[in-house]
Amino acid sequence: MIESVQGTTLHPSWGRAEITTRAVDHASEVYSMKIAVFSTKSYDRHSLELHNASFSHELTFFEPRLSPETVALARGFPGVCIFVNDACNATVIEDLARHGTKIIATRSAGYNQIHLAAAKQHGILVARVPAYSPNAVSEFTLALILTLGRKTHKAYNRTREFNFEIAGLEGFELRDKTVGVFGTGKIGQMVIRNLSGFGCRILAYDKYPNEEAKKYAIYVDGPTFARESDIITLHCPLTPETHHILNEETLPYLKDGVFIVNTSRGALLDTAKMIKFLKSGKIGYLAIDVYEEEADYFYSDLSDKVPTNDELARLLTFPNVLVTSHMAFLTDHALRNIAETNLGNFAEFERTGQCAHQVRE
Numbered sequence: 301m302i303e304s305v306q307g308t309t310l311h312p313s314w315g316r317a318e319i320t321t322r323a324v325d326h327a328s329e330v331y332s333m334k335i336a337v338f339s340t341k342s343y344d345r346h347s348l349e350l351h352n353a354s355f356s357h358e359l360t361f362f363e364p365r366l367s368p369e370t371v372a373l374a375r376g377f378p379g380v381c382i383f384v385n386d387a388c389n390a391t392v393i394e395d396l397a398r399h400g401t402k403i404i405a406t407r408s409a410g411y412n413q414i415h416l417a418a419a420k421q422h423g424i425l426v427a428r429v430p431a432y433s434p435n436a437v438s439e440f441t442l443a444l445i446l447t448l449g450r451k452t453h454k455a456y457n458r459t460r461e462f463n464f465e466i467a468g469l470e471g472f473e474l475r476d477k478t479v480g481v482f483g484t485g486k487i488g489q490m491v492i493r494n495l496s497g498f499g500c501r502i503l504a505y506d507k508y509p510n511e512e513a514k515k516y517a518i519y520v521d522g523p524t525f526a527r528e529s530d531i532i533t534l535h536c537p538l539t540p541e542t543h544h545i546l547n548e549e550t551l552p553y554l555k556d557g558v559f560i561v562n563t564s565r566g567a568l569l570d571t572a573k574m575i576k577f578l579k580s581g582k583i584g585y586l587a588i589d590v591y592e593e594e595a596d597y598f599y600s601d602l603s604d605k606v607p608t609n610d611e612l613a614r615l616l617t618f619p620n621v622l623v624t625s626h627m628a629f630l631t632d633h634a635l636r637n638i639a640e641t642n643l644g645n646f647a648e649f650e651r652t653g654q655c656a657h658q659v660r661e
């Protein structure tokens with residue numbers, strides 16, 4: 301039998317109420333943990349509470365991001381659950397360790413927001429959700445390409461205003477395009493598979509080529525990839541090697557009018573240079589679900605504020621740029637898988653002191 305217990309606490313530093321929900325499974329032995337959940341949105345809470353029925357963790361939801369200013373909220377919680385824009389830096393980790401945190405588990409695949417060396421130094425285990433739905437990100441990538449390529453975002457706005465003119469909405473077809481997929485891991489492979497239905501030529505680039513990608517794509521060297529791709533979509537992690545991989549030096553090697561898609565991590569692109577090359581026409585289309593400075597903006601409603609980021613504001617003025625706020629993952633399947641794996645990471649740690657999805661430095 302599952303029973304839900306709700307309590308309300310008022311944290312003095314925030315002056316806001318948080319609801320604590322605890323599901324108790326009386327039927328089986330369970331490994332539950334007291335977990336502080338940061339950056340909680342309604343959909344996180346809904347899916348975590350739903351799937352916690354099988355875990356019986358004691359979840360306390362906090363809307364704010366984890367940061368040096370909010371880390372006090374996590375005091376006394378052995379488990380801390382975070383998302384992509386929580387600032388899990390050395391200062392925060394040191395504070396968490398001092399107040400009893402043993403495991404930080406991110407609800408994401410990427411973990412560049414966590415200072416791994418600091419976690420290791422303080423004996424805190426870091427876990428992630430390695431793959432929750434490559435399909436979700438792949439389908440969203442295709443949606444971005446098709447939206448900008450067929451101008452459906454503009455058509456939508458026009459018809460909403462009873463403007464049924466179609467001049468200016470000319471698009472292109474994918475069948476005679478060459479699409480370059482940079483990074484052929486879980487998501488890149490799915491993008492290649494999904495793209496194969498459109499009849500386009502698919503090029504692939506990866507440090508470690510794999511057989512699955514070769515079914516529909518041709519691996520080529522870097523210069524060929526850059527020279528021949530009409531559309532380039534990035535599916536590699538953010539590392540020192542891939543930081544600003546498209547920059548002042550590399551962008552000139554791409555095709556004139558190239559279409560760039562980034563659903564991976566913002567800092568893969570040098571945003572200032574993207575603007576420069578958009579202005580010159582070298583970049584014909586840019587679709588981004590991630591942005592270098594996204595932590596200050598994404599996941600917040602700032603519609604009644606004056607824009608303070610000139611770069612982001614400039615990007616949004618281009619008719620050939622589409623910006624979404626890190627939502628490629630946001631599907632029914634992905635939310636379910638994230639909740640199950642994330643809660644499972646805490647349970648496994650509680651049971652064994654280890655975790656199969658541990659992130660190591």
Ligand code: NAD
Pocket residue numbers: 409410411430431437482483484485486487488505506507508535536537538539541542563564565589590626627628629630
């Ligand atoms: P993955 O680890 O399965 O694959 C990454 C691939 O990149 C690997 O094949 C690897 O060999 C390759 N790679 C790494 N460094 C490279 C380099 N320097 N040059 C060429 N290839 C390189 O990862 P994944 O699950 O496919 O995720 C890809 C990206 O998508 C990650 O950055 C992840 O954070 C991001 N992501 C975004 C969202 C979203 O909502 N926008 C959701 C999930 C994942």
